Amino acid sequence: MTALRGRARLVGDDVxxxxxxxxxxxxxxxxxxxxxxxxxxxxxxxxxxxxQPGDILVAGRNFGCGSAMEVAVTTVLGAGxxxxxxxxxxxxxxxNAINNGLLPLVCxxxxxxxxxxxxxxxxxxxxxxxxxxTLRPEPLPPIMRxxxxxxxxxxxxxxxxxxxx
Numbered sequence: 001m002t003a004l005r006g007r008a009r010l011v012g013d014d015v016x017x018x019x020x021x022x023x024x025x026x027x028x029x030x031x032x033x034x035x036x037x038x039x040x041x042x043x044x045x046x047x048x049x050x051x052q053p054g055d056i057l058v059a060g061r062n063f064g065c066g067s068a069m070e071v072a073v074t075t076v077l078g079a080g081x082x083x084x085x086x087x088x089x090x091x092x093x094x095x096n097a098i099n100n101g102l103l104p105l106v107c108x109x110x111x112x113x114x115x116x117x118x119x120x121x122x123x124x125x126x127x128x129x130x131x132x133x134t135l136r137p138e139p140l141p142p143i144m145r146x147x148x149x150x151x152x153x154x155x156x157x158x159x160x161x162x163x164x165x
Contacts, residue, residue: 006118
């Protein structure tokens, strides 16, 4: 698992991809560096400007529901957010996250508060620096860890040619 250290940014349950980034924004640009300024703009217009590199999104259940647009993942990455921790993800958002190099971690997020500092170790546990609580996310299968380690599916394929299962 990639080492993480970042500030928790709480976003709640049933976060829709159109809440992450409006689908209308795709017509303007697909560049994550441009789209980052519109992250959660309809939920909290000040959110994008408050994001610091390394911040970690923390959600409840069903994060990334709605449409399957990949730009909802690349916008999060473009904002400098390396991971999303949630109780559950929509299947398409989870796969898009893996394929684009965004770390999706599934675990109980109920004890995390906005602004808590979260630190991961090399075995996959995440410690909340403020509460001392240790979270144990569901382990990722080896192929998903390999894809994430390469930076996403395209870099993985460039490095390895074909999937080796």
